[in-house]
Amino acid sequence: MEDGHQSKKAIFIIQARMQSSRLPGKVLIPLPLWGDKPLLMWVIEELRKSKHFGKIVLATSKNKENDLLEDFCSKNSIACFRGEEDDVLSRFTSILKDVYYNTVVRLTADNPIVDINTLDKTISYHQAQGNDYTNTDTLPTGMNFEVVKAQSLLEITNQALTLSDREHVTLFIRNNKKYKKGVFNPTVSSFFKTLRLTVDYASDLLVTSSLLQFGQKHQLRGLELVQAVYTKAPYLFEANKNNIQKRQFKDAKMEVDFAIQILQKYELHTSASILEKQKP
Helix, strand or coil: CCCCCCCCCEEEEEECCCCCCCCCCHHHCECCCCCCCEHHHHHHHHHCCCCCEEEEEEEEECCHHHHHHHHHHHHCCCEEEEECCCCHHHHHHHHHCCCCCCEEEEEECCCCCCCHHHHHHHHHHHHHHCCCEEECCCCCECCCCEEEEHHHHHHHCCCCCCHHHHHCCCHHHHHCCCCCEEECCCCCCHHHHHCECCCCCHHHHHHHHHHHHHHHHHCCCHHHHHHHHHHHCHHHHHHHCCCCCCCCCCCHHHHHHHHHHHHHHCCCHHHHHHHHHCCC
16 A cells, blocks of 8 residues: 555645535635635645645545636646545545555545644544544634545445435544544644634634734744734634534434524524434
């Protein structure tokens, strides 16, 4: 699968698509707003600074609207793979069959604030531990990482997979006890986990735009940027704190529990009570 030269390098696979129910075309929206660098390019430029950088591939679907992403990749000398819309796992495995990297980092194009120092430490930990899967879970939403052994991803295609397993690349590995999994969490302030730095809504776009503008002015990026902005203007993060993040659930009960939390949050207690009584 890999030779000695490539053994410490990683392939960064970025999931991206132009279709978005909340913010169509968001991955090519310029940041900061009215600037000239698309959201997606922020991710790519940061990844190229990694000491484990081996290759970047954009994984999108064959849907017509994603022609724009392929054009973007062509103009910027970025590898692009197009596969099935709902079978994201097959996009990854198709890419991995033709490369010699056994360390894969799964990323999405709507997370423009990347802390390369943490990513490099997570990859090093993953490799040193010999894990099948490693993640972080204490960083702001949109800044955590997932690192996977390529061979483990390739092998699961022989399993009986659900539609969710195919749509969510790492779901099968995360839910299966046979795989060696680990968590790498850097020492960060506890409030980091409560912050939201992904882009799904217009309010998310405004928050990340403000951070990146501040970062350009003061030459800050990653977690140092988040800490500096939180210190100077913590109220900024109030703008998107109530946005609901899409999640993957292990079973119906966990999904219903989350739905009840959302209903209670908006004081829809009657509906929450009814759902509570009908829980699976």
